[in-house]
Amino acid sequence: MTLTTTDLLLEATGISKQYGAVAALKSASLAVRPGEVHALMGANGAGKSTLVKILTGAVHPDSGTIAVRGRPRTVHSPSEARKGGLVCVYQEPSLIPDLDLRANLRLTETPLEPFRHWLHELGLEDLDLSSLARRVPLASLRIVDLARALAIDPDVLMLDEMTAALPANLTERVLDAVGRTRGGERCVVFISHRLIEIAAVCDRATVLREGETVGVVDVNAGSEERIVELMLGQSVDQMSATTAHPVRDRTTQATPRLEVRGVSARTKLHDVSFELYPGEVLGVVALEGQGQDELFDILAGSERPTAGQLLVDGREVSLRHPADAIRAGLVYVPADRAEALLMQRSVRENIAMPFTTRLRSWGLIDLPVEKQRVDAAIASLQIDTRAQGEVRRLSGGNQQKVTIARWVAGGVRTMLCFDPTRGIDIRTKQQIYRLLRDLADGGAAVLLYTSELKEVQLACDRAVVLFGGQVVAELAATEADEPALLRAAYNLRSEAPLPEDVAAAIVAQEASGGTPDAGATRQPEILA
């Protein structure tokens, strides 16, 4: 205990990781002292999860060093990291759904007594360990994950969005348990989008931006604004000033193309309302998991809302199937191309698949006319079709263009784009922004969810911000700069009830009468 190296329990320096053309981490560093709860902060895609995965050996870094208690260490796998005292609770539950909880614990060689002790501390002492993991509600699974991690008494415990799926009473227990680490020999690295929680339990915060560590902040009364500032950085935008488009006036008497009225979806969306007018691009901004996935699934007809109405051109519609949504003119462009395209088929077939180009739905397809429309769509989107044949041979950017082209070919009324520029090079991104603007100028309505806040001013007329399944702000494009959007996305200035309170109320309501795992997929049990 004489050397200064013991000052730091965990030290990572110069970590970088490249995925193809995308640099997930450029030079990230993290230094955690013993007895500390350390927040790891950053906007979506800043590299938090990648850093945690590298620290626990799930991903191998391209460069950088990791030292635990002053000794350099390379971890090759999560189980090795575990033996070395580095344990992470990831965003997704890591239990095997078809094994009971006890078997799951045996699988990770978790000692049962400490596990029970922690389960008790976390308020789940009456959990039946012989129940199948997939029959246990999500919130309880998260607690089991945490208790399992705590049971082996790790030196460094990393919690990645641990509280995101928890109701308020459990969140409180978790924060209590985390807070108890303070002042001891061990430490916790805590990732959360909720600044309130950071303020409640963390001592210091490391802020990542675009794969780099941009600052370490002592958490105290005034540190929230400072953290947000760091997350934004100075280089707020080099592009928007030059490419920003004039904001058009919306005639207030026009009928909205799409009106969302009080839509709710179980615990994920609560009373969401907004209007989308022809000729505008409406941005949707939210941190991860604030209900945007559910909102788009509902609008695209893949899911049904538990309450609320959808009106298209002033008439109420009921969307039971994507085919209904397409008929109502609501077409969906997902972020993941694999969810939209037939990778093994040709560009022509992919563009033709939604049958918006078809002249007839029965009988032979009028190939020449279809070809004409497909070619026009390919030309207008500048899709590089030199790699003819299968779509999977196209680049990611060109694939994304195909997913848009398939709707453009049939004429677009309302396009729902869910983060369409994710993982796409900057040139294609700009083509897509321009295309969305052109569509709007041509009278279409575009709803654009984006995880890149810059895009709002580049492509949108106005934006709504979701937090905890509710619309917490609406901003015109002129005022929707990154700081404003990020503050709204973190719900820093809002009187809206905290999402955990709303979720807790619903969970309590369901526990009294509902089925715990209606959302989980059930396996057929004929062979059991």
Add this chain to the structure above:
Amino acid sequence: MTAVALAVRSRPLDTVGSWLRRNAWTMGLIGLLAALLVFTKASNPNYGAIGLQGLAISVLPLALAAVAQAIVVIAGGIDLSIGAMMAFTNVTAAVLMENSGEQAAVAIAIAIVVMGIVLGLINGGLVVLTRVPDIVVTLAMSFVWAGSALLVLETPGGGAPQWLMNLVIGPFFNEWIPKAAVVLLALVAVVWFPLRRARLGLTLYAIGGNPLAAFRSGVAVGRTKILAYGLMGLFAGLAGLSLSASTGVGTPVPGPYTLMSVAAIVLGGVSLAGGRGGVFGPILAVVILQLIRTDMTLLGVDTNAATVAQGLILIGVVMVGSVIQLWRARS
């Protein structure tokens, strides 16, 4: 823009090239078949028009079964009851046709095809409604259909009208063109080609290749799957009728058609994962498999050893084909 212009300028060569590239597997099978025919003729100079007619008539039932299987597998399913379905339709036809007039037999033949479609729709309906995996449902249904076949007719018997047998046996105008081959191609041309170019054809590939993408594109995934099974049933019924036509009787015990049809579609370039392939490859594959057997018989190879060899050749061909594809994809 330049890319579009390029594509326009070099279209004719491009289209032929890309067509060949897309059908490389089928082209390879044609080459393999040609080589086998040459080998057959070389090793047995007497093999000629009669041999070809025999070949066509012997492959007809399996070829139709392979087309049936290919359609289901392209749509992301698999049917293990094709052999039993063929036996069921075959004995039903044989029993009904035994003492019926020639006229009535035409109506019966049509009824048998409809019966095939219904059996297929039942399989498909069960798969979609129960959400039990295809392989389980169709395996179970294979027992149902095989048992039903035995209930209809316990021992081989019944009959088939002369016109039905004349439809597939013998040459068509020229002695080198077997009737069975003409019938097979006509059936595929009448059913599969229009389908391939219609909306349903594309949806079959869509639900097999990526059900989520198909769903999001507005395709009724369940309904399309049921239709795929119905089409499968159509071809299985035709295969059952072709058994009547080629043997003249009904046989209640299913032949080896189910697993042979799976082997044929794999060799024929249909992806078992769904979404890829056609019906021509499987037909060629059936002919190749049969020709290999014929050659071995002509060479005097022991029948059991021939079966072993057939299996090994199947693995070898598919493996070599996959390696070539992998190698092409890399370069």
